Amino acid sequence: MTDEKETKGAPEKKPKLNLNRVEMPKQSEHERRHNFDEVALGYTWEMAKEEASRCIQCKKRPCQQGCPVNIDIPDFIAALQRENMEEAAKVLKRKTSLPGVCGRVCPQELQCENACTLNKKGAPVAIGRLERFIADWERTQGSATMPEMAPSTGKKVAVVGSGPSGLTVASDLAIFGHQVVLFEALHVAGGVLMYGIPEFRLPKEIVQREVQYVQSLGVDLRLNTVIGINYSLDELLRTDYDAVYLAPGAGLPKFLGVPGENLNMVYSANEFLTRTNLMKAYLYPEYATPIKMGKKVAVIGGGNVAMDAARCAVRLGAQEVYVIYRRTRAEMPARLEEVENAEEEGIQFHFLCNPTAFLSDGRNNVAAMELIRMKLTEPDESGRRRPVPIPGSEYILDVDTVVVSLGTSPNPLIPSTTPDLNVTRWGTVVIDERGRTSKARVWAGGDIVSGGATVISAMGEGRIAAASMHEYLSNGQKKIIPPSPQKDDDKTE
Amino acid sequence: MYPIVDHEVLAPRVHRLRVKAPVVAEKAKPGQFVILIIDQKGERVPFTISDWDTDAGTVDFVFIEVGKTTRQLATLQPGDTLLSFIGPLGRPAEVDHYGHVVSVLSGYGIAAMVPILKALKEKGNTLTTIVQAPDAERLFGQKPLEELSDTVIWALGTKGDGMMESTTVAMRKLLNQHPKRRIDRVIAMCSLCLMRVLSEMTRPYAIKTMVHLTPVMVDGTGMCGACRLSVGRTNRFACVHGPEFDGHEVDGWEVLMARRCTYADESILQQGFQCRGCSQW
Numbered sequence: 015m016t017d018e019k020e021t022k023g024a025p026e027k028k029p030k031l032n033l034n035r036v037e038m039p040k041q042s043e044h045e046r047r048h049n050f051d052e053v054a055l056g057y058t059w060e061m062a063k064e065e066a067s068r069c070i071q072c073k074k075r076p077c078q079q080g081c082p083v084n085i086d087i088p089d090f091i092a093a094l095q096r097e098n099m100e101e102a103a104k105v106l107k108r109k110t111s112l113p114g115v116c117g118r119v120c121p122q123e124l125q126c127e128n129a130c131t132l133n134k135k136g137a138p139v140a141i142g143r144l145e146r147f148i149a150d151w152e153r154t155q156g157s158a159t160m161p162e163m164a165p166s167t168g169k170k171v172a173v174v175g176s177g178p179s180g181l182t183v184a185s186d187l188a189i190f191g192h193q194v195v196l197f198e199a200l201h202v203a204g205g206v207l208m209y210g211i212p213e214f215r216l217p218k219e220i221v222q223r224e225v226q227y228v229q230s231l232g233v234d235l236r237l238n239t240v241i242g243i244n245y246s247l248d249e250l251l252r253t254d255y256d257a258v259y260l261a262p263g264a265g266l267p268k269f270l271g272v273p274g275e276n277l278n279m280v281y282s283a284n285e286f287l288t289r290t291n292l293m294k295a296y297l298y299p300e301y302a303t304p305i306k307m308g309k310k311v312a313v314i315g316g317g318n319v320a321m322d323a324a325r326c327a328v329r330l331g332a333q334e335v336y337v338i339y340r341r342t343r344a345e346m347p348a349r350l351e352e353v354e355n356a357e358e359e360g361i362q363f364h365f366l367c368n369p370t371a372f373l374s375d376g377r378n379n380v381a382a383m384e385l386i387r388m389k390l391t392e393p394d395e396s397g398r399r400r401p402v403p404i405p406g407s408e409y410i411l412d413v414d415t416v417v418v419s420l421g422t423s424p425n426p427l428i429p430s431t432t433p434d435l436n437v438t439r440w441g442t443v444v445i446d447e448r449g450r451t452s453k454a455r456v457w458a459g460g461d462i463v464s465g466g467a468t469v470i471s472a473m474g475e476g477r478i479a480a481a482s483m484h485e486y487l488s489n490g491q492k493k494i495i496p497p498s499p500q501k502d503d504d505k506t507e
Numbered sequence: 508m509y510p511i512v513d514h515e516v517l518a519p520r521v522h523r524l525r526v527k528a529p530v531v532a533e534k535a536k537p538g539q540f541v542i543l544i545i546d547q548k549g550e551r552v553p554f555t556i557s558d559w560d561t562d563a564g565t566v567d568f569v570f571i572e573v574g575k576t577t578r579q580l581a582t583l584q585p586g587d588t589l590l591s592f593i594g595p596l597g598r599p600a601e602v603d604h605y606g607h608v609v610s611v612l613s614g615y616g617i618a619a620m621v622p623i624l625k626a627l628k629e630k631g632n633t634l635t636t637i638v639q640a641p642d643a644e645r646l647f648g649q650k651p652l653e654e655l656s657d658t659v660i661w662a663l664g665t666k667g668d669g670m671m672e673s674t675t676v677a678m679r680k681l682l683n684q685h686p687k688r689r690i691d692r693v694i695a696m697c698s699l700c701l702m703r704v705l706s707e708m709t710r711p712y713a714i715k716t717m718v719h720l721t722p723v724m725v726d727g728t729g730m731c732g733a734c735r736l737s738v739g740r741t742n743r744f745a746c747v748h749g750p751e752f753d754g755h756e757v758d759g760w761e762v763l764m765a766r767r768c769t770y771a772d773e774s775i776l777q778q779g780f781q782c783r784g785c786s787q788w
């Protein structure tokens with residue numbers, strides 16, 4: 015395959031070591047600008063075999079340590095090398111119920127693949143692509159591998175939020191033999207995997223397959239139910255449930271707080287992505303939810319969310335899409351792969367500038383924005399170079415649609431309706447190293463704790479909490495909880 | 508799935524649906540709303556709860572046929588189901604003993620205000636209710652309003668039967684009697700433009716005026732920011748901090764109305780979107 019890494023000078027002892035990974039085929043730029051189909055097409059059987067053969071089965075298993083859920087990576091690759099797909103799938107399922115998701119959206123370059131031995135000399139084994147290949151094989155195979163289920167313990171657990179963190183805890187606890195009810199506020203399970211990450215990066219069918227798998231373990235999924243409104247947390251604890259896991263995520267959109275930000279056609283990324291992905295506005299009018307978008311779209315921000323919004327805008331037919339980021343390309347938090355995809359799709363990046371105002375067309379629709387140029391300061395003690403505005407450098411950019419993608423904060427609903435749940439001043443729920451919150455019988459994890467991280471870290475925290483919850487539930491150390499001092503009937507604020 | 512148990516046509520293009528949704532009925536309070544989705548391809552659309560029955564586990568709402576979803580809703584019959592029915596959303600309306608409360612209703616507000624009026628009545632308030640409708644034929648839901656209110660003023664678009672011509676004239680007359688016949692509070696659930704005008708009318712008198720705002724919504728739980736508006740110079744989300752707000756503190760009505768009309772070209776049938784003098788037309 016193509017030579018991309020320089021290996022010159024490295025003393026090459028084992029000639030067998032293949033330092034180049036097998037590339038994964040993608041839809042061409044021209045084609046994919048006009049559809050929401052998945053961009054990356056996945057390995058063929060031959061490609062997967064070839065890539066798996068690169069793994070040298072390190073005794074120390076550094077890759078496994080790099081994975082937040084500790085997947086037995088060498089084992090599943092060994093199974094692939096032996097062409098035993100069923101075995102490979104089983105190994106994966108031991109540690110994750112969402113391999114089809116992680117194989118696609120994990121920042122592998124920072125995790126498992128970063129730790130891979132081959133990374134020192136060449137390209138690491140494409141662990142994520144192999145994981146995806148196995149998950150896809152299993153899915154098209156029809157029957158999913160079922161884990162061994164422990165006998166019923168008679169304990170009942172509520173899991174709040176059906177994103178990756180909640181799904182992980184629900185499936186783990188179900189496997190341990192507990193009865194699990196999974197509450198989801200939206201009409202579909204999956205969290206950000208459904209409403210945020212677009213179809214062309216993570217087909218929704220795959221997420222739903224994995225949700226069905228979790229349900230097949232006996233998890234009772236209750237959609238359209240908002241904890242904090244339909245039931246308060248205290249009510250759950252007081253009534254049916256022995257323990258609760260909180261994973262409501264970080265869904266509160268941040269705004270810049272500059273003049274004109276409420277003008278018509280200024281979206282939050284959450285609204286823009288929810289309309290597009292969850293509600294399938296790209297299939298309007300077959301699907302009833304519309305999305306209005308102009309010709310010149312500015313996306314503010316430099317993370318994965320901004321890349322997703324920008325790439326959706328291209329596919330929805332925008333003529334020009336700008337990404338406005340206040341630092342430089344090197345500081346962008348988005349995955350490099352996605353930045354490159356965005357560039358290939360014709361998205362224009364404007365670095366070192368920041369909006370200071372949005373201007374109206376006279377009828378309260380956005381018509382332009384005022385930007386100020388930024389420069390990076392010298393690194394401070396933390397080593398970060400802060401962007402500062404250059405006075406007098408303001409300029410105007412014509413745009414007719416803006417998507418503010420500055421990230422999100424933790425969902426305030428549950429903390430605000432649960433006075434004795436400790437939160438930080440950023441609104442994140444405080445937990446100890448085993449996922450326990452300040453409130454007895456309540457654990458938490460995922461974005462509500464981290465404030466916004468990754469799918470796999472949300473799952474990893476879920477795994478730790480599930481083990482701790484299982485321990486608590488098995489020891490039967492059900493503490494006597496004093497009755498809550500407040501009536502929670504009218505705490506819907 | 509949420510079964511429809513009753514469907515009544517109240518007036519031309521005005522319907523009342525009763526939906527089985529025990530979880531919603533259990534917690535419903537006056538002034539709250541639901542978001543429903545008809546089927547897999549449907550949109551999430553908000554409606555104010557007009558009545559509920561905790562024992563039977565049912566929730567009522569009244570809607571006016573204006574566009575795609577409401578027209579589809581109008582075809583549903585008992586036995587049909589809704590895919591999704593989430594609620595009760597938003598904060599309940601503020602209810603206390605104020606004294607003399609004047610309320611202004613039009614459109615679905617004629618039905619959706621009833622639970623609020625009931626609660627206000629229970630608190631011992633004197634109620635004057637101004638009801639606006641295009642004409643007598645398109646009026647509905649008179650009975651509970653007459654029962655609950657001490658005075659009802661019918662403000663119909665056409666003259667006749669001693670009915671007044673316009674809501675603002677009726678309101679002006681009441682304000683002229685203030686403070687001799689004191690008004691302690693105004694509460695409005697009608698078109699955005701009218702609520703804005705009413706807020707401006709009561710401002711010089713410093714009569715607290717609560718408005719029920721209806722920006723475009725998507726999730727209804729505070730996640731998307733579509734429903735944001737500026738109140739007292741801070742950004743608020745109508746779905747979690749509202750939908751009831753102090754009309755004197757709402758800034759940027761113009762922007763609110765523009766945002767509310769984002770999808771006006773898709774729904775040109777909606778008269779509410781074509782108000783005279785609106786910045787959008």
Ligand SMILES: Cc1cc2nc3c(=O)[nH]c(=O)nc-3n(C[C@H](O)[C@H](O)[C@H](O)COP(=O)(O)OP(=O)(O)OC[C@H]3O[C@@H](n4cnc5c(N)ncnc54)[C@H](O)[C@@H]3O)c2cc1C
Nearest residue numbers: 175177178179199205206210241262263460461467468469
């Ligand atoms: C656009 C976008 C792109 C991203 N791209 C990547 C990527 O490429 N790779 C990666 O690793 N990470 C990515 N992330 C981050 C990742 O998606 C999140 O870190 C992860 O989804 C967090 O999982 P979670 O389970 O904590 O919460 P979420 O996925 O947010 O799920 C929370 C769920 O809880 C529900 N809920 C909330 N409140 C309540 C309540 N009161 N009652 C009941 N249910 C409730 C919500 O509706 C939601 O379904 C991305 C995020 C976004 C927004």
Ligand SMILES: Cc1cc2nc3c(=O)[nH]c(=O)nc-3n(C[C@H](O)[C@H](O)[C@H](O)COP(=O)(O)OP(=O)(O)OC[C@H]3O[C@@H](n4cnc5c(N)ncnc54)[C@H](O)[C@@H]3O)c2cc1C
Nearest residue numbers: 553554555569570571574575576577615721722723770774
């Ligand atoms: C909190 C709240 C409570 C409401 N309560 C009621 C009620 O009790 N009875 C009732 O008849 N109507 C109510 N509405 C308005 C109702 O949601 C709209 O009439 C409905 O969305 C129209 O949908 P449609 O598909 O039939 O119309 P279309 O015109 O096809 O809708 C097109 C788009 O505009 C949006 N939209 C259209 N009209 C409105 C509106 N008035 N407010 C907000 N978004 C709108 C829709 O969501 C959709 O995206 C309420 C709105 C809000 C925000």
Ligand code: SF4
Nearest residue numbers: 081116120125126142
């Ligand atoms: S889950 Fe993510 S980090 Fe773990 S092995 Fe798979 S791709 Fe790597």
Ligand code: SF4
Nearest residue numbers: 069070072077130131
């Ligand atoms: S570190 Fe890399 S080469 Fe070694 S076992 Fe893991 S994947 Fe294979």
Ligand code: FES
Nearest residue numbers: 727729731732746
């Ligand atoms: S409707 Fe989404 S935040 Fe209010």
